[in-house]
C-alpha cells in the first residue's frame with residue numbers, strides 16, 4: 001500500500017475529523033522515530049497513519065477498535081508487521097517489535113502535544129516548548145484522559161529519554177502543523 005492509498009483509505013473512513021489529524025500527527029512522529037532508529041521510515045509512517053482508521057466507527061464499541069482496522073488492512077494486503085502494530089496499540093496482540101512499541105508510546109503523546117498547543121493563545125505548536133509540555137504533564141487535571149505513564153514508557157519500551165522523545169514528536173508535529181489544525 002502506498003502512502004497515498006493509505007491516506008485515501010483513512011480519510012474515506014474518518015472524514016475530516018480530529019481523528020484524521022491525530023492519524024497524521026502519529027504518522028509524522030512514527031516517521032521521525034524510524035529515522036532516529038534507522039528503521040524503515042515508510043513502513044513506520046504507514047503504521048501511524050492507518051492505526052486509528054476504525055476509531056470513529058468503533059466509538060461505541062471500543063472492544064472492536066483495531067480488530068476492524070486489521071480486517072480492512074489485511075483485505076488490502078497490507079504488510080503484516082503494520083497490522084500487528086495496529087492490533088498492539090489497542091492491546092489485541094502483545095507488542096513485540098520496536099515499531100509496535102513506538103506506536104504505543106506515540107499514540108497518547110500526539111494527543112497530549114495537541115492539547116498543550118491548543119490552550120496557547122497561538123493554538124499552535126510553533127511556540128510550544130518542551131518545558132511547557134513537561135509542565136502540563138505534571139498537572140493532573142490537564143488533559144486528564146491522557147495516560148502519562150504510557151508516554152513515559154518511551155524510556156522502558158523504546159529506550160529514549162523522555163526529553164528526547166518529546167522533542168522528536170514536537171518537532172515532527174510542528175513540521176506539519178498546518179495539516180493537523182495547529183498552524
Ligand SMILES: [Fe+2]
Nearest residue numbers: 022051052107
Ligand atoms: Fe491513536
